[in-house]
Amino acid sequence: MAKRDYYDVLGVQKGANADEIKKGFRSKAKELHPDRNADKPDAEAQFKEANEAYDVLKDPEKKAAYDRFGHAAFEGGMGGGGGRPGGGFGGQQGDFGSAFSDVFDDLFGDFMGGQRGGGGGRRAARGSDLRYNLRVTLEDAFAGLQKTINVPTSVSCDSCDGSGAEGGSEPTTCPTCSGMGKVRAQQGFFTVERTCPTCSGMGQIIQNPCKVCSGAGRVEKDRSLSVNIPAGVETGTRIRLAGEGEAGMRGGPSGDLYIFIDVATHDLFERDGKNLFCRVPVSMSSAALGGSIEVPTIDGGRGRVQIPAGSQSGRQMRLRSKGMPALRGGGPGDMFIELAVETPVNLTSRQKELLREFEELSEENNPESSSFFSSVKSFWDSMKG
Ligand SMILES: [Zn+2]
Numbered sequence: 001m002a003k004r005d006y007y008d009v010l011g012v013q014k015g016a017n018a019d020e021i022k023k024g025f026r027s028k029a030k031e032l033h034p035d036r037n038a039d040k041p042d043a044e045a046q047f048k049e050a051n052e053a054y055d056v057l058k059d060p061e062k063k064a065a066y067d068r069f070g071h072a073a074f075e076g077g078m079g080g081g082g083g084r085p086g087g088g089f090g091g092q093q094g095d096f097g098s099a100f101s102d103v104f105d106d107l108f109g110d111f112m113g114g115q116r117g118g119g120g121g122r123r124a125a126r127g128s129d130l131r132y133n134l135r136v137t138l139e140d141a142f143a144g145l146q147k148t149i150n151v152p153t154s155v156s157c158d159s160c161d162g163s164g165a166e167g168g169s170e171p172t173t174c175p176t177c178s179g180m181g182k183v184r185a186q187q188g189f190f191t192v193e194r195t196c197p198t199c200s201g202m203g204q205i206i207q208n209p210c211k212v213c214s215g216a217g218r219v220e221k222d223r224s225l226s227v228n229i230p231a232g233v234e235t236g237t238r239i240r241l242a243g244e245g246e247a248g249m250r251g252g253p254s255g256d257l258y259i260f261i262d263v264a265t266h267d268l269f270e271r272d273g274k275n276l277f278c279r280v281p282v283s284m285s286s287a288a289l290g291g292s293i294e295v296p297t298i299d300g301g302r303g304r305v306q307i308p309a310g311s312q313s314g315r316q317m318r319l320r321s322k323g324m325p326a327l328r329g330g331g332p333g334d335m336f337i338e339l340a341v342e343t344p345v346n347l348t349s350r351q352k353e354l355l356r357e358f359e360e361l362s363e364e365n366n367p368e369s370s371s372f373f374s375s376v377k378s379f380w381d382s383m384k385g
C-alpha cells in the first residue's frame, strides 16, 4: 500500500506552518486516542501513521526534505538528518505504548515546562546535588576564610566530551520510547507509565559506548575547589556553589554543591547568634575592691573591662562590638564577660590570719550578715521592700 501524504494524514494544507501542523496532529491524536477507539481496529494503525507524519513535519529539517522529495526522502538513508539507524521512521516504534507516549508528550509537554529540548528528545539527566560538611573554628567563622576542599564527585568524561559515545559517534534516539525515556502501557483500566527498559529512561541509546566512562558520559574524580567562607557563618549555614555538584549524565547539566558549615565549639567562647560569652575568673579581692581585667577577644587581641567594686560572681560586663560579624548586614555582636569570683585556695598562715581578722571585722560591721539564715532573711526582706 502506498504511503499517504503526511499533510493529508494530519488533515492540514500542504506546506502548513508549525502551528497548523501541531493543531492538526493534536486533533488527530484525540480522535484516534486508543481509549476511545477500542472497537476500531484501524485506529491503532492510523494513530501510528499520524504519529509518524507528525514526527517528520514537526522537524523543520525533515519537513524540508519531505517537501522536496516526498517519502523518498526517508528511504535508503537519504536526507532526514535525524541520525536514526536504518532510515525510515514509520512502523519502527516498538509497541503501541511507546507511540502513545510520544503523543502524550506532545499534547502535554507544553504544560509541563517543555523539558524536551526540541524534537530530538535528548534526555540528559541533571547531575545530583552534593553535600560537603565543612568544620571550621570559631576564629575562622569570625574572620572568614578561603579554603581549598577536595570533593569526590563525577565530572564530564574528557574522552567522549560527556556524550558517552565512542570516537565522535552520536547517541541515537531510543526506538522503544522515541526518546521519551518512558513508556506507557494499558493494563486493564489503567494506563501505567514506566521507565523505558531499553534505554533506562535516558531516551537515547549508545551503540558504541565510550570505553573510558562505559557510556555514562562522566567519570569519578576528586575535584579540588577553592571555597570562600564568608565571615559570620554559623553551624547550619549552607553555601551553594551552583554547577559544582555531580556532572550530568551524557552532557546533562551539573548539580549544585552545598557546603554545610559546622562551627567547632571553642574552649573560651560560647556563641549565641552574633554575641559571644565567656567566663572570666577574678580574684575575690578584685571583685570586692574593683579594678580592671584584661580579656582575650575573638579577633586575637585583648580587651580591658572595668570591674566595679563589690561585683558578685555571675555579673556580666559587655564589650561592645567585640562579638561575631553579621553574615547578612548589620553591625557586629557584643562580647559578654561573666565574672567567676574565685575563692582563694592554698592559703598561707598569714593569709588565713588576715581572713579571720577580716571575718571578725565583717561581723562587727554588719552582725546580721554573719549567718547564712540571716542573709536569706535579709534577701527576702529586700525583695518585699
Ligand atoms: Zn566517555
Ligand SMILES: [Zn+2]
Binding pocket: 174, 175, 176, 177, 178, 179, 180, 181, 182, 196, 197, 198, 199, 200, 201, 202, 203, 204
Ligand atoms: Zn527508551
